[in-house]
Amino acid sequence: MTNSASINVADDFALPLSITVIGNLLGIPASDRLELRSHVITLAGIFNIAGQRDDAALASADRSAEALSDYLTRLVMKRRAEPRDDLISELVAAHASVDLSMAEIVSMVLLLYSNGFETTANTLAEGIMALLNHPDQADLIRFNPDLTRNAVDEVIRLHPPVEAVSRVAAGAIQTDVGQLPAGQRVLVLLEAVNRDPHVFADPDQFDITRTGPRSLSFGGGIHYCLGSHLAKLEAKVAFPALLRELDAVRR
Incomplete structure (x- = not known):
C-alpha cells in the first residue's frame, strides 16, 4: 500500500498482493516477478x-x-540441483515417483503462476470496488467478519475471475432457443450464467448475506479451478484487513 491520499486498487494492492503470494508459494525470486508478469499478461x-x-x-x-518456458525450465533445473521449501521443489521431488517430463513440470508451474496472480488479482480488485460501491455491505464485514466468506462468494458470482469458458456438449441439449447437438462447442458467458433469475433471487443485487446455490465462476467437476481455494483465501484475508485500515475509504 502507498501513503498517498488515493490508490489504484488493481495496481497498488491487488496485483502486488497476488504476485507476492503465488511467487512465494512457488519460490520465484522477487527480482524476477515483474518481468514474468509482463510476459504472462x-x-x-x-x-x-x-x-x-x-x-x-x-x-x-x-x-x-x-521466454516464460526458458526461464521456468532454468528455475526447475536449479530446484532439482538445490531443493528449497517451495512448490516447485515439491513438483520436482514428485517427478522421481511420478512419470512427469520436464515439459509437464514447466507447464504446471506456468499454469499455477499465471492463474495464481492474474485471476486472483481480478477477484481482489472487483471485490474491493464492489464493497466501495456498497458501503452498507462493507459495514457488514466490519461488524461481522464471519460474513467475509459469503462476501467472497458473492463477488465471485457477480464478477467472475474469467469472462467465459469453452465446453463441448457431451450429449444433445435442449435450450429455449433450440437444440445443441452432441459435440457442439459452446462458449459459456459466466457473468450471464451467474445472474440467472431462475437460480438467484434478485440476481443483479450485491448481497453478502445471500445463501443458496454456488456460482459457476470456478467451473465444476473435473474442470473445477485448482486455484479456487487460494483465490478465496487471499480475498478472505484481504477484504476485512483493507476495510480495517481504510475505514473512511471511498471510491
Missing part, C-alpha cells in the same frame, strides 16, 4: 474475448511463451 491477452489476435499479437505471445 502478453500471453493471456490472446485468450481474452476482446483480445487482439492479429499476426503481431500472436508473434508477441509466442515470444512471451518462449
